[in-house]
Amino acid sequence: ILTNNQTNDIYRELYSIRENLPVYQYRQVIIDKLFQNNVIVIAGETGSGKSTQVPQFILEASNFEIFDMIRKGEGEKCNIICTQPRRISAISLATRVSQELGENNLGSKDSLCGYQIRFESKKNMNTKLLYCTTGVILRQLQNQPNLNDVSHLVIDEVHERSVQSDFLLIVVKKLLCIRHDLKIILMSATLDSEKFSSYFQHCPVINIPGRTFPVEVFHVEDVIENCGYIVDDDSKYSYNPNQLVQIESASLEVTVKGGESTKMGVNWTKENISKIDHTDLPGDVYSLRTRNAVTRLNHNRINMDLIVDLIKYLGNCDPYDDMDGAILIFLPGLSDIQELNEILTTDREFSDPRKYQILALHSVLSSGDQTKAFAIPPQGVRKVVLATNIAETGITIPDVIFVIDSGKVKETRYIETKQMSCLEEVFISKANAKQRQGRAGRVQSGYCFRLFTKAMYNDFKAYTIPEILRVPLEELCLNIMKCNFGNPVEFLREGLDPPQELSVIRAMNLLRDVGACEEEENKLTPLGHHLASLPVHVRIGKMLLYSAVFGCLEQVAVIAAAMTDKSPFVVPLGKREGADQAKQNLAMAVSDHFTLYNAYLGWKRASYTGRNSEESYCRQNFLKRSTLLDIENVKEDLMKLVGSIGFDISYSMSKDSEKTDPAVIAMVKAIITAGLYPNVGKVTHTPVPDAALYPDRKLCIVETQYAPIAIHPSSVNRYMENNGWVIYHEKVKLSRVYLRDVTLISPYPLLLFGGAIDVQHTQQLVTIDSWIKFKTYARTGVIFKELRNLLSDLLQKKLESPSLNFSDNELVCMIQKLLQSERATTV
Known part of the structure; x- marks a missing residue:
């Protein structure tokens, strides 16, 4: 051949x-x-x-x-x-x-x-x-x-x-x-x-060697020197003067006419804040104005004023004003893109479409701008693309000749002690900076403007911190045991950069908690073997397998597909309020998970009537069609994978499976609980920050096992008025700690699929893992303990022999009815 x-x-x-x-x-x-x-x-x-x-x-x-x-x-x-x-x-x-x-x-x-x-x-x-x-x-x-x-x-x-x-x-x-x-x-x-x-x-x-054109690099000191940027005394991008000069103070007693006296505090400094220079920049190359600006600027903040001045400089000054080519601006995250976009689009100079085209690239933004980012604009129009590190290696914008590099990126870190994912804004590595610089030299000679000093660049790490040192390791441990590579702790010691043993031990503990590996051995259970065959997180895999047993695989597969990728809900720049309202209109079952499923079902129905109806539905509800198509494809593949293990998925593949009646909602919420436990908390409420404007609105706060945490602003449950318990997908740290993807649940799912049950007969109290408490008859706790044992035996048989048909099983039917009919109170 x-x-x-x-x-x-x-x-x-x-x-x-x-x-x-x-x-x-x-x-x-x-x-x-x-x-x-x-x-x-x-x-x-x-x-x-x-x-x-x-x-x-x-x-x-x-x-x-x-x-x-x-x-x-x-x-x-x-x-x-x-x-x-x-x-x-x-x-x-x-x-x-x-x-x-x-x-x-x-x-x-x-x-x-x-x-x-x-x-x-x-x-x-x-x-x-x-x-x-x-x-x-x-x-x-x-x-x-x-x-x-x-x-x-x-x-x-x-x-x-x-x-x-x-x-x-x-x-x-x-x-x-x-x-x-x-x-x-x-x-x-x-x-x-x-x-x-x-x-x-x-x-x-x-x-x-590569085949790129030369790129001239300027650092922030060069940028300030060339474009004449001046730090205002009240600039939010500068340090407080107290941090830069020695302030002396005294208290004076001032006597006025009539004999009255008052005390007055006086502060002064012998240094002139506008002339200080704490840099090592050569005075024969950089003016005092530049050295003063570099001294006073807080480089931990993205200086939007400087970026705007630099874009104006490129558009109005020799030799750059006559050059045809786009400007690519690297920013850490979506909020920075939105902030700069608003500044530029409300500035008279940039709002003229005959001169500038302002576009944004981010995975959660609608695809209109993202398509335009790759197109060549009309002659005389300067394209300005705002992007995260997605534009570093993943995509190429062909006409870029100017790169403005903020020097920042958002990285996912996992805080072991708090069992929490954290999206941190950090400085990039030298390797990242080099990749960003190279974006300006793909088609012709280019220019890279770095918003950090050369001295800072010299202190950057050579390479990004390996992912294995900053993320959870459950799936990796699962793979190691599935391949019979032995003890994950010992295996990972031989890595290029071995993770901390505590991280591996915690991952193994989670696998034991979900029932994926034996308590005393580094050996997978039947559930663990099946989970290792599914290319999703172990918690989501457990949800899929349990849903196959209880006949709600379709709904859970859609939810799982979205949890493994990204949300279909988009927020176009400047339309946050409309997007939030559209999402709230789709809210279902006091659940972010069911709200997503409801949005998916609406899209499916709209797509049956034609492309115009489908696009209209997505537009009205601020949904990204390509993401919904991805969810549909991943859902189908997940269901087929579950089927390939041996589970019967024939019912789930039929149109009758797309139900959202009370019985299905109750069952799916129980399955979500089984997968995501112990990510659970009790609902409390607190007044919103702008209570004077919204006196009837309460902010939902969730009392988790360790601390009260707010629900993420994107959740439909942020202002929910219900009481009870919620299950959540993850805990993340952004500007503050939030719970993401939250669903209100009732006590029975916790009693069936939660942690260890303890029945306190005299107090008529049933507790789960010592902190989740239900006031009820002691016999209720005893019954649930027995139900758990029966259910555990049934699931073990199913996992060992997936082809067994339990659709009419007496225990399965009883649990389904029990969940649907629940009436209980909590303490």
């Missing part, structure tokens, strides 16, 4: 383009090093062509005996897998490589190149080069720990240091002791190559 393809016109045309890529000049070097070594590291700059070419070099090579198998027709022995951190990368790279191989159709029966991502693949028996997400190869390890069918494993973008890629590196290092024939190629644009080389016994490193 390969030989035949090399004779067609498409192959020859694209081959001439391939020959001009920087990496092509290193083709023979790469093949030689790979022949001589089991592991090589390729450090290739952006635009070098490494991701498309290196796997092809291996496929096409014929210089050495080890590669002759391809030419001899022994292709079954050559199986190259190239992992990618993102789905879109795997698809786009496979598509391009298939074209370069002269193939007519990616994934067809004569196609040598294919791709596989979660829930989707294009490959066949002849596929010898497979692009896939890292998760795909990890799931393959569960069934084939030695990867016997793989001859070459290319791990791309290893510098991103995701949990999955770090896990794969540990596996590969162990695997090389068994598979002496396996070839490993590590690749990245900005790679700490020596660190990876050392991890693999100082394997060879091949450095390849």
Whole structure:
């Protein structure tokens, strides 16, 4: 097949383009090093062509005996897998490589190149080069720990240091002791190559230059010097003068006419705040005004005033005003994008569409602006794109020649002691700064303006903190045990940057809490084996399996699909109030989870009547159609996965399954409780901050086991008036700590699926985990204890033999009726 393809016109045309890529000049070097070594590291700059070419070099090579198998027709022995951190990368790279191989159709029966991502693949028996997400190869390890069918494993973008890629590196290092024939190629644009080389016994490193145009870099001191920015005395972006100069004070007694005296405090300083200089900037290069501004500015804040002045400078001053090209501004998060967008669109200079086009890029924004961001604007119009780090490597805006880099990013951190995710705004790494700088040099020479000093840049970390050191590790531990790699604590000690043992122990405790692994051994239970087969968080996986038992898989699969990705609700810039009201209109069952399901059902009904009706529904309800389509696809795939394990999903795949009657709502809420427990709290209320304007409105506060926490502003339950208990998806720290995705539940789900029950007969009190208390007859607690035992036995049988049909089981029917008919009071 390969030989035949090399004779067609498409192959020859694209081959001439391939020959001009920087990496092509290193083709023979790469093949030689790979022949001589089991592991090589390729450090290739952006635009070098490494991701498309290196796997092809291996496929096409014929210089050495080890590669002759391809030419001899022994292709079954050559199986190259190239992992990618993102789905879109795997698809786009496979598509391009298939074209370069002269193939007519990616994934067809004569196609040598294919791709596989979660829930989707294009490959066949002849596929010898497979692009896939890292998760795909990890799931393959569960069934084939030695990867016997793989001859070459290319791990791309290893510098991103995701949990999955770090896990794969540990596996590969162990695997090389068994598979002496396996070839490993590590690749990245900005790679700490020596660190990876050392991890693999100082394997060879091949450095390849990129094909980008030169980019001139300016730091904040240069920006201030050039555009004449002045720090106002009352600027919110500057330090308080008390922090910069020594303030002296005294108390004076002032006597006025008539003999009356008053005491007055007086403050003064011998220094002139407008002339201080605490920098190391050379005075012959930078004016005192610049050095004073750099001293006074608080660089922990994003200076919107400076950004606006800089954009004006680029539009009005030589040599930049005559240059055609877009400005790309990197900001940490959505709130910063919204703030700058509002400033720019209300400024007279930027509100003229004949001069400026202000656009925003963020995953939760509507797609209209995002599509325009990739289009070339009319002649004479300067496009200004506001973006987060999504524009760093994931996408390319073709006409960017100016980059303004705030130097900040929002990263997810997990605080072990508080069991809480935290979205922190932090300074980027030098590697990030280099990637952002490179965005300005893709099509011509460009300019990068950094809103941090050169001294600050020199103090930045070289690379981003590895994800394995800052996120929960439950799924990773599940994978380790599924692959029979032994004790997760001991296994992860061998990582490139091992996580803290406390983090691993907490992850194992959570797996034991949900029933995924044995109490005394590092061994999966039947539930754990099934959870490891589902590419979702263990809590969400448990919800899916339980919903299959109780006949509400359709509803839970939709909710789970949204929880694993992003919300379909969007907030267009400047329309927060309308978007919040639209979401409130869809509210159902005092539940964020059911509100989402209700929005999904409405979209499905609208789509049945035509595209116009569907788009109108999404527009009116501030919903993102592409996200709803993703939820639909992931839902179908999750249901099929549950079916592939052996569960009967025939009813859930029918239209009759789309119900929201009281019985279904009660059952689904119980399933959510089973999955998310112990994320539970009791509802209390407090006056809203603007109580004078809204005297009847109360803010909902949830008393969790450890502290009272507010519900996230995006929740439909933020102002709910109900009492009782709520279950929530996660606890996050933004400007303050919030609970996200909240559902009101009743006591029975907690009594059935919560923690340990204790019955206090004399006090007529039933407690769960010692802090959730219900005032009721003691026999009620005893009954629920027995129900739990019966239910546990039933679920164990189902998990061991998923094909067992429990749809008419007496216990299942009784629990369904019990949940629907609940009437109880809480203390």
